[in-house]
Amino acid sequence: xxxxxxxxxxxxxxxxxxxxxxxxxxxxxxxxxxxxxxxxxxxxxxxxxxxxxxxxxxxxxxxxxxxxxxxxxxxxxxxxxxxxxxxxxxxxxxxxxxxxxxxxxxxxxxxxxxxxxxxxxxxxxxxxxxxxxxxxxxxxxxxxxxxxxxxxxxxxxxxxxxxxxxxxxxxxxxxxxxxxxxxxxxxxxxxxxxxxxxxxxxxxxxxxxxxxxxxxxxxxxxxxxxxxxxxxxxxxxxxxxxxxxxxxxxxxxxxxxxxxxxxxxxxxxxxxxxxxxxxxxxxxxxxxxxxxxxxxxxxxxxxxxxxxxxxxxxxxxxxxxxxxxxxxxxxxxxxxxxxxxxxxxxxxxxxxxxxxxxxxxxxxxxxxxxxxxxxxxxxxxxx
Ligand code: GLA
Numbered sequence: 323x324x325x326x327x328x329x330x331x332x333x334x335x336x337x338x339x340x341x342x343x344x345x346x347x348x349x350x351x352x353x354x355x356x357x358x359x360x361x362x363x364x365x366x367x368x369x370x371x372x373x374x375x376x377x378x379x380x381x382x383x384x385x386x387x388x389x390x391x392x393x394x395x396x397x398x399x400x401x402x403x404x405x406x407x408x409x410x411x412x413x414x415x416x417x418x419x420x421x422x423x424x425x426x427x428x429x430x431x432x433x434x435x436x437x438x439x440x441x442x443x444x445x446x447x448x449x450x451x452x453x454x455x456x457x458x459x460x461x462x463x464x465x466x467x468x469x470x471x472x473x474x475x476x477x478x479x480x481x482x483x484x485x486x487x488x489x490x491x492x493x494x495x496x497x498x499x500x501x502x503x504x505x506x507x508x509x510x511x512x513x514x515x516x517x518x519x520x521x522x523x524x525x526x527x528x529x530x531x532x533x534x535x536x537x538x539x540x541x542x543x544x545x546x547x548x549x550x551x552x553x554x555x556x557x558x559x560x561x562x563x564x565x566x567x568x569x570x571x572x573x574x575x576x577x578x579x580x581x582x583x584x585x586x587x588x589x590x591x592x593x594x595x596x597x598x599x600x601x602x603x604x605x606x607x608x609x610x611x612x613x614x615x616x617x618x619x620x621x622x623x624x625x626x627x628x629x630x631x632x633x634x635x636x637x638x639x640x641x642x643x644x645x646x647x648x649x650x651x652x653x654x655x656x657x658x659x660x661x662x663x664x665x666x667x668x669x670x671x672x673x674x675x676x677x678x679x680x681x682x683x684x685x686x687x688x689x690x691x692x693x694x695x696x697x698x699x700x701x702x703x704x705x
Contacts, residue, residue, distance in 0.1 A: 323697060326374060326436050328390060333376040336388055337432040341376035342461065346453035346694035348372070348439035348446045349495040350527055350656050351647045352504050353613050354591040356621055357584055358489030360548050360558040361510030363591035365517070366491055367525065367690035368499025371438040373450035374697075377458040380430030385459075387414045387433040391441075400428055406483065410435070413451045416483030418459055420475050429463040440684070442533045444646075444653025448484070449492035452476035453694045461696060469497040469693070470512060487542050499693035506595045510559055517598050519690055523642060524664050526657045528635070528671055529684040530627035533652035540623065541649050547580040558584045576622070583620035587613060607642025607658050614645035623650030627679055631655045634674040638667050 325343060333341045347368035354364030380386070383400040389410055396411035398404040400422055404415035414433065421428060433455070439447035453476050460467055467475075473493040480486050480493070490509055498505060503516040519525070552558055555569050563585050570578055590609045597605035614632050618624040628646040632655050635644035640663025647656040659667045668685045675683045 345372040358491040358509040366495040367504040374436040375458040416479035420479040444648025446492040453496040537651040610643030
């Protein structure tokens with residue numbers, strides 16, 4: 323774990339003194355996409371990009387926050403409800419306001435935010451800043467919360483303050499991630515188990531470098547489609563493909579297709595987890611490919627760039643499977659690649675994508691990480 327080199331000097335310059343440090347990771351979802359908000363199954367892993375928060379205690383009840391990557395200063399008193407600004411400060415203000423509203427009386431804090439998770443790339447930079455901020459604010463106030471409460475409060479901040487009706491997956495994995503493991507999470511019962519990732523394969527994330535405008539409106543629209551379906555045929559989590567086919571006439575299109583994705587995706591997650599546990603990486607890869615097709619054709623949240631990236635990946639040697647990851651309409655794909663082929667994969671996928679789209683992608687080879695925590699200066703090197 324390496325503390326970003328600028329963090330301590332920048333904190334000293336802006337606020338003075340020596341802060342405590344907290345970090346929370348972004349995530350990549352291996353399979354189980356657009357299922358969390360209907361109580362379905364997901365299988366994310368925390369990645370080695372984090373949001374860092376350096377925090378110093380204040381004697382008053384003021385929160386003052388600045389970011390190393392974005393302009394603007396957030397300053398408000400915890401005795402008043404902060405206003406939404408439509409920028410990064412909303413995640414910090416939203417978390418503080420949500421914690422206070424839930425009865426956790428906070429102390430004032432000076433916060434410096436440093437984000438490594440690429441913003442708008444579908445790797446959940448928002449959950450990372452929420453969870454890191456929540457951890458910093460609570461520890462700064464000598465308060466303790468169970469990680470599950472943590473994740474739920476951060477999700478509430480995003481739903482109610484930021485206005486994004488996300489599910490629980492991102493905040494949950496940012497809290498509960500485990501090194502070299504993915505989490506098999508049931509988003510209805512919130513029970514989870516860690517599934518070891520195969521040592522002989524690498525997670526390779528390819529950033530398409532596009533994010534289409536409709537991402538957040540279409541996200542909320544998909545949720546509405548699922549809610550409409552649930553009012554007609556009951557909770558999607560309980561739905562089987564047989565029942566869906568029998569009741570097909572009761573559902574208008576595209577709602578029927580949306581349901582087909584959710585139902586088949588939940589089954590795929592179960593099968594994918596079982597195949598990993600049986601060390602059948604090839605089968606796991608096939609479920610990834612199927613998941614992408616379902617997201618593209620039935621859920622309709624992919625886009626040209628994501629399809630190009632997965633198709634290119636699928637043609638390269640050593641690739642077990644490849645799919646879009648996150649909300650869609652741009653952002654990243656995730657591929658599972660045999661370790662010996664990773665270097666060639668990175669070069670070839672990047673050049674192929676550049677030729678087909680004219681865009682230069684970013685490719686990250688990542689390793690699953692532990693979830694959010696306080697970082698002691700003693701355990702870390704400063705880069
Ligand atoms: C976003 C949301 C998650 C989840 C995914 C799609 O990342 O924040 O809750 O719904 O999209 O799987």
